[in-house]
């Protein structure tokens with residue numbers, strides 16, 4: 641897959657079909673657009689392309705309304721590439737860019753990327769003040785002669801699948817339900833950092849990881865997770881919380897005990913996949929009670945399946 645940004649000066653002279661959207665989380669609705677653009681491009685002998693933004697448009701248009709994100713750009717690019725997309729344009733959304741009107745946006749796609757077709761979802765809005773929609777796209781497709789494909793809403797349990805719906809599930813602990821709508825399980829990326837060094841003393845060393853508040857943090861509690869570290873996926877049990885048994889935790893930590901694992905991984909980059917909410921965080925009477933519970937958590941996780949990642 642070729643990844644380009646606003647500085648791209650080359651020419652895409654083969655012709656492209658372009659899927660438009662911000663694609664946060666890459667859920668099944670997004671995937672239907674991605675699959676469609678890949679299939680149609682193959683059938684018509686053009687390149688499949690995704691045009692998206694490096695930063696959420698609301699970071700410029702309305703910073704106080706930016707949602708917590710479900711996915712970082714690195715993971716988005718990885719999944720788009722795995723889906724067979726030929727070209728992804730990941731563009732910085734700026735104040736100047738925001739002024740682009742609907743028609744200007746579409747003619748830019750035709751001039752710069754040789755767009756022969758556009759794929760969007762039923763509720764797609766675009767251009768300055770969101771003045772463009774599916775109806776104006778239809779008019780523009782007649783005026784300029786490109787192929788327009790508008791896809792129906794993908795649904796689960798009779799309700800439309802959306803990034804907002806998935807965020808709500810995750811902040812309420814329903815990660816398993818959220819994952820059924822996602823291309824890959826919900827994941828946070830971070831670096832393993834030092835903690836209080838108590839974990840190893842109680843027989844449960846935990847890899848504490850950094851996190852970025854730009855991304856969604858699941859509900860406080862304990863999860864069955866999968867953790868990708870040093871090129872391999874492992875089962876884990878993770879705590880998202882304040883560790884009330886050990887200290888009056890001021891700071892939220894995300895820490896994982898990795899099953900059947902004994903390596904020093906300080907400084908390693910990890911990806912933590914949230915598979916299932918197991919229980920809430922408890923303030924135990926003492927360490928023995930915490931250890932007894934951790935043994936149960938581990939035994940439960942040991943029986944679970946590992947995710948299949950792309």
Ligand SMILES: Cc1cc2nc3c(=O)[nH]c(=O)nc-3n(C[C@H](O)[C@H](O)[C@H](O)COP(=O)(O)O)c2cc1C
Pocket residue numbers: 834835836837838839840844845846847848862863877878879882883884885886895896897920921922923924930934937
């Ligand atoms: C799967 C898991 C579940 C946990 N559940 C709780 C809990 O319910 N209550 C609590 O106070 N601490 C809980 N902890 C946090 C432990 O107290 C924590 O791992 C311990 O403070 C070690 O911290 P350290 O890595 O900074 O040394 C949990 C940790 C893990 C890995």
Ligand SMILES: Nc1ncnc2c1ncn2[C@@H]1O[C@H](COP(=O)(O)OP(=O)(O)O)[C@@H](O)[C@H]1O
Pocket residue numbers: 832833834835836837838839840841844845846847848896897898899900901902903904905906
């Ligand atoms: N099974 C394991 N799960 C998690 N971390 C492990 C495991 N085995 C060894 N480690 C290492 O031990 C560290 C955690 O030990 P711990 O005593 O909890 O220290 P800290 O408080 O610094 O997290 C991890 O960061 C990792 O380097």
